[in-house]
Amino acid sequence: MGRKAILGECHICGIEGKLSFEHVPPKSAFNDSKLKRYGFEQIFNKHPGELPTQGYKLEQKGAGGYTLCEKCNNLTGTWYADDFADWAYEGMRLLTVSDGNLSLHYPFKIFPLRVIKQIITMFFSVVSAEFRKKNFELEKFVLNKEAKYLPPSYKIYCSFMKGNWARSSGITGRGGLSLSGEILQPIIMSEIAFPPFVYVMTIDSPPPDERLTDITWFSRFEYDEFEIVYPKFTVLPINYYLPGDYRTIEQMEKDRVRNQMYETFEE
Secondary structure (H helix, E strand, O other): OOOOOOEEEOOOOOOEEEEEEEEOOOOOOOOOOOEEEOOHHHHOOOOOOOOOOOOOEEEOOOOEEEEEEHHHHHHHHHHHHHHHHHHHHHHHHHHHHOOOOOOOEOOEEEOHHHHHHHHHHHHHHHOOOOHHHHOHHHHHHHHOOOOOOOOOOEEEEEEEEEOOOOEEEEEEEEOOEOOOOOEOOOEEEEEEEEOOEEEEEEEOOOOOOOOOEEOHHHHHOOOOOOEEEOOEOOEEEOOOOOOOOOOOHHHHHHHHHHHHHHHHHHO
């Protein structure tokens, strides 16, 4: 007996019908193993870097979900996935050989446009199906393999990552005050962190962390243009579920103690 068809709206083209499983990142980019998926309620009260021993869902296929119609899945997979996997393998090799200590510009031999289009495809899967209705320019950018130049409202940032977590988030907003009390510009973002890279997409806003590297310029290349690029990426730790949080465990523990002291003082 076959698996019951999962019906819904394709996150890229919006067509209603049968949805296929989209690996995020592609299966060939280290996403071919079982993983444990935790919900917010399982990890909210855990200490920095700590994972629960129960309450998780075992994902047999790897990270991803039923988000794309078969046509969009097949087209983007054929056009972009293999070249994205090459990019991921180059990144993993650098991260492994250096033991996570990277501080220079390193060469990547890639098809830049194909890489960034796969990243956008991944973001379509982690956000809601409603996203495309207000961001139709991204739909056109992904479904026309020759289209260049990401629309100016969108920026794609990247870094290497380390830690035992992988995480993804839909569109989230973040605001706050500076140390001087000045209102900070709100950050509208989506994030995908899966070894060896962290990817952040922002919409009309700055990145959540200045250590992220802007790779939006990958969209300037032709589809068939193979290039050696030299981006400089930092290595950011992933120890918690919050998107845009790149604190070390030590920093998180210090913040936790400081917040407890502040709460005690307030009482």
